[in-house]
Amino acid sequence: MPDRPAAVAPVVVDTSRSPEARLRPVPLNAIRLTDKFWKPRRELNRNTTLKAQYLHLEKTGRLDNFRRVAGDFDGDFQGIYFNDSDVYKWLEGASWALATDQDAELAEMVASVVSLIERAQEADGYLNTYFALERGNQRWTNLRDMHELYCAGHLFQAAVAHSRVTGSERLLAVAQRFADLICATFGSRQGQIEGAPGHPEIEMGLVELARATGESRYLDQAAYFLGARGRGLIGGRAYHQDHVPFREADRLTGHAVRALYLSAGAADIVAELGDSELRRALNRLWDRMVSRQMYVTGAVGARHEGEAIGADFELPNARAYAETCAGIANVMWAWRMLQITGEAAYTDVMERALYNAALPGISLDGTTYFYVNPLAQDGAAEPGSGVHQREPWFGCACCPPNIARTIAQMPGYLYSVSDDLIWLHTYVANEASLSLPNGLKVDLVQRTRYPWSGQIIVEMLTPGEYGLNVRIPDWCQGGDLGDPPTLSINNAPCRGTVVPGQYATVRRTWAVGDSVCIQLPMNVRRVKAHPHILENTGRIALMRGPLVYCLESADHKGIDLRDVRIPRDASFETTFRKDLLGGIQVIQTNGFVEEPAGEWRTSAYQCAPSELRRNRRPTELTAIPYYAWANRGAGAMQVWIRED
């Protein structure tokens, strides 16, 4: 590992000096959003979401748990044994939010939480408020279930974020003391404990800590934990990704968030160590996920039972688990794979999951959350529970701070750099000032209404010789899309370089004011699912640009959305409705409603004559982006719509 850098800058996943990463990240504060989609969301996140979450942390005893260990609170441990992780995740999110904006109130909250954490650390570096005091002698006694290492990983990520943003090393020092204890405690040497975390997370945390401190032992420890799996140390179950060594696994298994955090951590290890066997394992896991285990939204995790990934093609809609945290974890893994490889296939999934698997996790007003993200809902209340809606908090509150840190980090996903190249991954109107590895500093402006429009104008403000790697999304290909994507410079088309699902490279000597125009077709796409995804037989999903759409009952009064059919020859119109759901492009078309004939009232099964009786009437349909659903009260929703 190289020496520790003198200058500290906010960076989301710092691979700047990772020997095996092709791409380098860009500091958060190098980018200033100017758009109407993400900028308001980041402001809401800082002003409302993070501050409301702080109050939840306070109200639910999560902060008192630290005070208790620090000696300032007289009472029992409150909540679930892994609740420290929510505090750390919140702290990471709040730190990233402060990377680009001044906010004295939030900064004060951050400072007070850092102090609390500092004071709750034990003399030997151990830090976990559940296993403190009266449970101090139970440390490390159940690595599989009790999430001590998981909490530690979140501490490390928070500490790195806090240090990069504030320049303060206080929390980083806390993290290092704990990490040093963990390094001393776990391993194969005499007197060490052989073990692996039941819930991965520490792998990413340790690698980031290594990057932030220059201490390679944290990287080695991450590699140790990855290698410790599959040896039966934590029970040998696929649920915990412990049934085979990670590098021999042929698919993601078990608890979805765990599987994805582990894969993201492994990608971090590949970025540092370039282990080709591990890289092959990651490719194998990735390929199977995108072809058999992932929802059209980029969500992962089919089963409520165990919050788990199911069998290949087991992707039910109403019963999707699709935990918000798993959608976020998919973004995190995809981002790391992109940094290693520079391949646009990862960017495609990152973008898909960001807009359609992570973002639906939070309400438009920034105050309520989905833990579970079904792709269909019939709108009927379940006896004893009710209709699934977003909630302000959860007993197990992993998702709220996870979505908050993701929104806070969002600008970090826009660019990477490598040598003399600037990589444009996903598009948002912004102004950026990017330092290339070759020493050049390039200023540029992006003007676009993405994700509503496929036109992106990039204006170069720095003259010189450098290149742009412009992502052409895979969603620009196939189907009845009409015009192909195009790229032009100063209104002159670039030929031959524009392939959907790849980065288009433009190298030239730029003059100030040169403009690149990227034109991505944003026709409405009828998407079909693999024939083995049984619930989607005969159904299509509508997509436009990076967004998955859905039908919601608020726009279709008196219609059971399960009865809606879209004709094969339907044409679609789209309109921007700035009054609706914070401003969205809606898709409109003419379809049919075909209600089940009367004979179905008495039996769910009928002997099939050549044709059942048809009750069909025409209807106008309005589809909205899936991320915006469930913001108009409880109701029904369908992503996959019957085609006819």
Place this chain on the structure above:
Amino acid sequence: MPDRPAAVAPVVVDTSRSPEARLRPVPLNAIRLTDKFWKPRRELNRNTTLKAQYLHLEKTGRLDNFRRVAGDFDGDFQGIYFNDSDVYKWLEGASWALATDQDAELAEMVASVVSLIERAQEADGYLNTYFALERGNQRWTNLRDMHELYCAGHLFQAAVAHSRVTGSERLLAVAQRFADLICATFGSRQGQIEGAPGHPEIEMGLVELARATGESRYLDQAAYFLGARGRGLIGGRAYHQDHVPFREADRLTGHAVRALYLSAGAADIVAELGDSELRRALNRLWDRMVSRQMYVTGAVGARHEGEAIGADFELPNARAYAETCAGIANVMWAWRMLQITGEAAYTDVMERALYNAALPGISLDGTTYFYVNPLAQDGAAEPGSGVHQREPWFGCACCPPNIARTIAQMPGYLYSVSDDLIWLHTYVANEASLSLPNGLKVDLVQRTRYPWSGQIIVEMLTPGEYGLNVRIPDWCQGGDLGDPPTLSINNAPCRGTVVPGQYATVRRTWAVGDSVCIQLPMNVRRVKAHPHILENTGRIALMRGPLVYCLESADHKGIDLRDVRIPRDASFETTFRKDLLGGIQVIQTNGFVEEPAGEWRTSAYQCAPSELRRNRRPTELTAIPYYAWANRGAGAMQVWIRED
């Protein structure tokens, strides 16, 4: 309640003196099976299944738990806290098996288990080997979760069976002592505990105990337990059917077996008390179940999570839970509804569930069991577990003795009597000697190859004036079935009385040797599912007579069954293959295999052009009865097949 009968006869659910039951059951030993389907199964059940289960009870400590309380075994309680129930269920099954057959070895096992139970009873009548000795002070402390009343209910059912079959009152006395303690303990009077069982079962047990002993207080106690639900006494959750009073419920909810046992118990209460509000509640629950919550097999319970009933129309195939016990519970409930009402709609479901939801729970060799009954299986092993197959036993072993007692009882489901009528419910070759309530004793013979053939000849051996109520199954109607069902007497057709889904009544003065011929069309039926059952869109199930069929990989080497398509105009041939799977009628047809095109290898979602590329080849298809699947090694299976 009338006085206790002097003569004891084996009867499955004795409604003989239930004031509100239209129908009366027939003693098991009044029927002698002569067929090749159920008779060999009952013999296998007695010779192999029940004896092997006894060894499991012994090996797993379930009998030692009784010995331990009796003072004969020095060791800890073994297994799960409700393991006593498995012993009772086995005892009930073994008793019913002995109702019709001599078996000294089995009788000896029964006698020894009865002694053990007797000796494990405490002085005050309490009997539960988990809450004995060191846990004696924890009795009744957790009615919701700890299943003491559930175990008691199974004891009562076993005691009634044992008493009816053997004439011995030893176990009945044990049951009464415990029931008396329960009656004294639970209720609304001063000093009593207000409570309801978290797992229903005791309701049926108490009603049967009331019938067997003539003691109406057991009936009152059953009614108390039913009425205690929905008052929040056990937590108020829909999972435990405690979110609303039973008589206000609009659907079955929660744990499927609990919901169905409770409904069966409520039907028993209606049979005795004729409560019209309760009867309406049962009708409401039933109608919703058959129209929205039941699999085509008669199985109930969509969710692995909580072994629970899902939302309306939530009926996934590969992920069906469809617990064998729930299929059996459905038979039990349907039987009780039939006894109350005399309506063939209940017989239809009873038969459907018996053949297609209960029977698949046991292997053809009588030694292994399904707990979970998927309606589809892709044949791939789940990492860390493997392909779903029947197993010789389970830690939670409710299903094996449940299927054993069901097979032992089977002849009891063939007939009922009322006034001067003999009811023929489902058909099996047999000789019967039936005592009618009007005092007449009628001997008759059924000759049929049912369920393989729809021709049933009933020969009357007793002259006189009495009637037959002949069930015409609902599956004789609709679709492309060709000839309607017919009924003829001495070769002369009876006109106007034969309606599918109803009982056809034939009253006349019979002469010895008169013969009734029932001809039920057994064409292959293409069954469709309600459009809201999303996985079945575009798919059909094949049925013939009462049997649901499936495709199994053993008959289709090299084909992924998910790719099979049956043309809309396919014609079907059926052949009896006596060499195959114990002798089955197979369905054969010509279909297609359409493998997913290559583009699906890299992504589960594709932008849909007007037509995706087709890889289609013709293939011969062989469908087997669903109950017979998974008897030729691990493999794939599909009930619902894509129609094209």
